[in-house]
Amino acid sequence: MGNEKLQIKKLYALSSENRKYSFSLPLKHTIRIGKREYEVKLKADEKYGTYILWKNRKYPVEIVRSSQNKYEILFNDISYTFTIETPFSLQRMKVLNSTRGKIEKEIIKAPMPGKIIDVLVREGSVVLRGEPLVILEAMKMQNEIISPVHGTIVKVLAKPNTNVMKDDLLVEIKL
Amino acid sequence: MDLSGKYYKAFNDRQSAIEKQYSPKQAEKQHSKGKLTAHERINLLFDNSTFEEIDAFVTPADQPVEFGKVERSYGDGVIVGHGKVNGRLVFAYAQDFTIMGGSLGIVHAKKIAKIQEMALKMGSPIIALIDSGGARIQEGVASLSGYAAIFQNIIHSSGIIPQISVIMGPAAGGAVYSPALTDFVFMVNHTSYMFVTGPNVVKEVLNEDVSFEGLGGAEVHARKSGVAHMIYDDEENTILALKKFLSYLPSNNVENPPVVADDGSINEINEKLRDIIPEDPNKAYDVKDVITQIVDRNSLFETSELFGGSLVTGFARLNGKTIGVVANQPKVLAGVLDIDSSTKGARFIRFCDAFNIPVITFEDVPGFLPGVDQEHAGIIRHGAKLLFAYSEATVPKITIILRKAYGGAFIVMNSKNLGGDFSFAWPSAEIAVMGPDGAVAILYRKELAESKNPVDLKKELVKKYRDKIANPFIADESGYIDEVIDPAVTRKKILSALNALNNKWVKVPARKHGNMPL
Amino acid sequence: MNLMKIKRILIANRGEIAVRIMKTAHLMKIETVAVRTVVEPNAMYLATADVIFDNTEDISEIPVFLNIEKLIAIALETNANAIHPGYGFLAENAYFAQKCIDNSLIFIGPSPDAIYKMGNKTIARKIALASGIPMAMGSEGNITNEEEAVVIAEKIGYPVIIKAASGGGGRGMRIVRKSDEMEKMFIIASKEAEKAFNDPSVFVEKYIENPKHIEFQILGDTKGNVIHLGERECSIQRKHQKLLEEAPSSALDEKLRKKMGDMAVQIAKAVDYHSAGTVEFLLDNDKNFYFMEMNTRIQVEHPVTEVITGLDLIEQQIRIANGEELRFKQSDIKLKGWAIECRINAEDVQAGFAPDPGKIESLNMPTGPYIRVDTGVQAGSSIVASYDSMIAKLIVRGKDRKEAIKNCKMALDKVWIKGTKTTLPFFRMLVRHQKFQDGTFTTSFIEKDLEKYYFNSEYEEMLAAWLATKLFVEENLNDNSINVNFEHGKVMSPWLLNKRINQF
Known part of the structure; x- marks a missing residue:
């Protein structure tokens, strides 16, 4: 039972469209295109903020959010969402996806009576856990109702400027 | 070393037998369920080659009555031992589902109890990696008594050494109380379950259909029951997070928490903090934006993130030293205190108190959540827990009032007369018995009813109320808070307060224990 | 003087x-x-x-x-x-x-009378009709119920569009393709109009499929002189919100320009128009044009006209308001070169152009002889939700359309905005799109011809993936927890240690 066997040697960044980028560890600060390796630098300064320097061009970057192994990166004004997977977690994902056939959904209900101020998602939008779905005014405060799961919105029942009771259905999310 | 001599024959035989027991085939079985083996988990947790296993060769107890099949195996389905995690001594046990489903027999239980006792004696954290079918039916009451001994050890160690459970498979029946008694519970999404009675029994007794995951999966326990404090999507991330988590905790209740070199990337003066609170006092913001601008970079480790979300709890560092953070979250239910957030906060504060971790409170609370639901479910009782925990804690306690601090909730959230050491307020703070609208409605009911233009009158009175009562300056001038500070210097203020409180000691009257309103 | x-x-x-x-x-x-x-x-x-x-x-x-x-x-x-x-x-x-x-x-600005007449679309239609301006067929005035709408629609043929009389900006507009949709659409449009403009009146006209949006810039003085400054094409729009405008339009030749320009001047004269104004037309595939409306104000996209005419439209507005006579005649107006304006807004292109208000952390706009930037924000400014989401207008010039697009492409890569998401990725895609380059796009371009709303080069996602991985590695694998100093936790003052140990 050699210990080294279990050291993580490779990581995969899995995009939301299931494109897979693999990086070997320790992580190199270069990216290979064809036969050439190009240096990547992550930098920050007063004028530009945080940016990546690659092939003599600066690209603005921002870490929009991260939770656990999920990262949303704003790169040159476009957001990308990745989960970082190890070889085993990738395998595990495949195993679980094949055994868990049925689609599960999450129903978001109003946590308290109030008035819907704004609905921030539409049917078909992809949401991450922690993302606001609906703004509900109650107790004279605007409350963001946030998504407890990653998923796709399948139904939006909340309508702006309507009153809801506690436990009224607001949004349905497909996991 | 030449191990071919005659003394070594038996040694070699056993060695190869155990290697056979943990064969790749066995591992494959576990992998096919999306799980790692107990050895793989141990190896991932401990620093390279530092784990020392004990009792690897014990065998299951002999059965007095022949009922069911007992596999003859080495180790009896659990790996116990000690090693280094990030260089520090940590004890652990890992149940092995590939051997008799990780079921708990008496030998298995005794191994766990042994390592628990060692951890307590050495004053070192103990980690339980749980993946077990439950009590070993074949062993009957012996197995149950095994559980009892494990529980007793956990309770004895509680508050002395950090005890953490990681649920990586099933944990059912009485077995769930072992993690429930420990300080923190990690769970792995989709492959771990905890319940007292399983779906089959639920179906039989109540005729309710529920899946394993729906009844006691990680999501359920993280969001609804609050049993799980941290959940992750896979085992590797779970263990990586656990290692990180451990780095915040001291080894025992006499030590101080470990210290990390601060990279100095957070300025003592941070002007960004001035812009976080919205101009409109009824608008929400994310209190985590405040916290992350104050604590060391990337150092916030949130606990029970998905449960009682109107209160944020978690560990963080200030100049490399661990602090416990408790913060009302205006983004969720306006930051009100409800049953879930009160109990979550109370338990977190008690942990910090037990392990010498200063508690920093960021306050923006409009009050307790009103409603029949909450009152009938006992918000009085549960809110009292938070009050009790704050008041009882003797670690340094610092409060920063960001915005709302109204009524009973103001008292509860570590107010100065409740034993808070330092209490600072941002200029945006509103400290009063109740919010402007409520206060005006009560104090000027008659005037408002008689007024020709009640809307304008109310507006005017609200403004007056804010100017005269609901601001931090009155509390400051009368000594109910220590200082109104510029948000930009918050980190600096907390650091110097902590410095002053470094040797804080509170003499508590001798007693067996307080009687917390559980 | x-x-x-x-x-x-x-x-x-x-x-x-x-x-x-x-x-x-x-x-x-x-x-x-x-x-x-x-x-x-x-x-x-x-x-x-x-x-x-x-x-x-x-x-x-x-x-x-x-x-x-x-x-x-x-x-x-x-x-x-x-x-x-x-x-x-x-x-x-x-x-x-x-x-x-x-x-x-x-x-x-213009006279209250001109604003009123052109602001009410039913009146504007009547004036246009009386002046012989080509228009999409439609109802003579407001219609009050869906039966009436069906009768008119049968007469002019489907598809038709229901429009709010006091409308603008796409609200209170509904396209009807079949008679059985009429009732529903009529009610929706009327309700929307009432909500948005406090006036439920609507009218019906023939819906022109896939038109180009061509508008003429008008200048008139208080002495009765009215001229036009050529056209702008604003066909790149999403839900009636213009995103990119250019001047002139590749769809017009000199002859058509003169014809449409004369019509625009004619309608302005019909209301004794003075100050700057814009007459909007729809141009169909067969180069038939139809009067749509007249905007009685300075337009967001006025800079493209300024670039190709060399005039300052705000200056002209002020001079006209001052009572001065125009110093040039129609024949003095010469259009030179090509100009493109990109409206860089704080919007999330990936989320259907949803506004993305926030604080602009850094803002560096390109400069150069072919670039003009009109902006009201700088680093540190906030894009607030209560107003529009505009960050800046990037106006790029070229000697012809091809050069203007080339310059625009370069300029877009030099714009640096941090703090909110912007429409930049959309423009980066647009200037690379064949249909945009050859000028054959129409107002339905975004809905019909676009597969993807943004442009990213082949390697951008990979670089983003690298960054995500780097962050993961830093946070989890060589996290500073490895450098935790556990010994430090054992060091404490004898006073405190004594108290802690003797507590029990």
């Missing part, structure tokens, strides 16, 4: 257009007054004003720029003798223009 009566202008607006107006006023040695609001107390437009009126005490939900009484009072209090409404807000409010006149303030 005429004596300048206008001494001090109250800018009844904010943002980019306020900055733009002040720039010209400054050149003309006219003082300006800007209004500081509670929503944007440190906005950039305040920096260039001669006088700032502080209105931050006003915490009403309705912006001051919509409060006629308040604006008049501010003008009087600050001794301004003219008001420029900019675009949006009260720019096309006849009552506001009249109020200015009533208070002896010079309204920099």
Whole structure:
């Protein structure tokens, strides 16, 4: 039972469209295109903020959010969402996806009576856990109702400027 | 070393037998369920080659009555031992589902109890990696008594050494109380379950259909029951997070928490903090934006993130030293205190108190959540827990009032007369018995009813109320808070307060224990 | 030279257009007054004003720029003798223009009468019809019920469009393709119109499929001279919101330009139009054009016309309001080169152009002989949810369309904005799109011809993936928890250690 066997040697960044980028560890600060390796630098300064320097061009970057192994990166004004997977977690994902056939959904209900101020998602939008779905005014405060799961919105029942009771259905999310 | 001599024959035989027991085939079985083996988990947790296993060769107890099949195996389905995690001594046990489903027999239980006792004696954290079918039916009451001994050890160690459970498979029946008694519970999404009675029994007794995951999966326990404090999507991330988590905790209740070199990337003066609170006092913001601008970079480790979300709890560092953070979250239910957030906060504060971790409170609370639901479910009782925990804690306690601090909730959230050491307020703070609208409605009911233009009158009175009562300056001038500070210097203020409180000691009257309103 | 009566202008607006107006006023040695609001107390437009009126005490939900009484009072209090409404807000409010006149303030814009007539689409249609302007067939006036709508639709043929009489900006508009959709659409349009414009009146006209949006810039003085400054094409729009405009249009030749321009002048003359205005047409596949509406204000996209004519439209507005006669005739107007304007907004292209308000952390706009940037924000400014989401207008010039697109492509790569998401990725895609390059796009381009709303080069996602991985590695694998100093936790003052141990 050699210990080294279990050291993580490779990581995969899995995009939301299931494109897979693999990086070997320790992580190199270069990216290979064809036969050439190009240096990547992550930098920050007063004028530009945080940016990546690659092939003599600066690209603005921002870490929009991260939770656990999920990262949303704003790169040159476009957001990308990745989960970082190890070889085993990738395998595990495949195993679980094949055994868990049925689609599960999450129903978001109003946590308290109030008035819907704004609905921030539409049917078909992809949401991450922690993302606001609906703004509900109650107790004279605007409350963001946030998504407890990653998923796709399948139904939006909340309508702006309507009153809801506690436990009224607001949004349905497909996991 | 030449191990071919005659003394070594038996040694070699056993060695190869155990290697056979943990064969790749066995591992494959576990992998096919999306799980790692107990050895793989141990190896991932401990620093390279530092784990020392004990009792690897014990065998299951002999059965007095022949009922069911007992596999003859080495180790009896659990790996116990000690090693280094990030260089520090940590004890652990890992149940092995590939051997008799990780079921708990008496030998298995005794191994766990042994390592628990060692951890307590050495004053070192103990980690339980749980993946077990439950009590070993074949062993009957012996197995149950095994559980009892494990529980007793956990309770004895509680508050002395950090005890953490990681649920990586099933944990059912009485077995769930072992993690429930420990300080923190990690769970792995989709492959771990905890319940007292399983779906089959639920179906039989109540005729309710529920899946394993729906009844006691990680999501359920993280969001609804609050049993799980941290959940992750896979085992590797779970263990990586656990290692990180451990780095915040001291080894025992006499030590101080470990210290990390601060990279100095957070300025003592941070002007960004001035812009976080919205101009409109009824608008929400994310209190985590405040916290992350104050604590060391990337150092916030949130606990029970998905449960009682109107209160944020978690560990963080200030100049490399661990602090416990408790913060009302205006983004969720306006930051009100409800049953879930009160109990979550109370338990977190008690942990910090037990392990010498200063508690920093960021306050923006409009009050307790009103409603029949909450009152009938006992918000009085549960809110009292938070009050009790704050008041009882003797670690340094610092409060920063960001915005709302109204009524009973103001008292509860570590107010100065409740034993808070330092209490600072941002200029945006509103400290009063109740919010402007409520206060005006009560104090000027008659005037408002008689007024020709009640809307304008109310507006005017609200403004007056804010100017005269609901601001931090009155509390400051009368000594109910220590200082109104510029948000930009918050980190600096907390650091110097902590410095002053470094040797804080509170003499508590001798007693067996307080009687917390559980 | 005429004596300048206008001494001090109250800018009844904010943002980019306020900055733009002040720039010209400054050149003309006219003082300006800007209004500081509670929503944007440190906005950039305040920096260039001669006088700032502080209105931050006003915490009403309705912006001051919509409060006629308040604006008049501010003008009087600050001794301004003219008001420029900019675009949006009260720019096309006849009552506001009249109020200015009533208070002896010079309204920099057309007459209240012209604003009223062109603002009501039913009246505008009647005027256009009387002046012989080609128009999509439709109802003669407002219609009151869906039966009436069906009768008209049967006569002119489906598809038809229901439009709000007092509308604009796409609200209160519904396309009807079959008679059984009419009832539903009629009610929706009418309700929407009532909600948005406080007027439920609607009318029906023939819906032109896949048209180009062509508009003519008009200038008229108070002496009855009216000329046009050529056209702008604004076919790149999403839900009737213009995203990119150019001048001239590749769809027009000299002959058509003259024909359409003459028509535009004709309709302006019909209402005795003075000041700057815009006549909008739809141009179908067979080069038939139809009058759509006239905007009685300076347009967001006015810079493209300025670039190809060399005129300052704000200056012309001020001079006309001052009573001066136009100093040039139609024949003096020569269009030179090509100009493209990209509206860089704080919007999330990936989330269906949803507004993405926030603080601009850094902003670096390109400069150069072929670039003009009109903006009302700088690093540190906030894009607030209560106003529009514009960050900047990037206006790029070229000797012809091809060169303008090439320059635009280069300029877009040099724009650097951090803090909010922007429409930049959309423009980066657009300038690379074949249909845009060959000029064959129509107003349905975004809905029909686009597979993807944004452009990213082949390697951008990979670089982002690298960054995500790097962060993961830093946070989890070589996290500083490895450098945890556990010994440090054991060091403490003897006083405290003693107390802790003897506690039990």
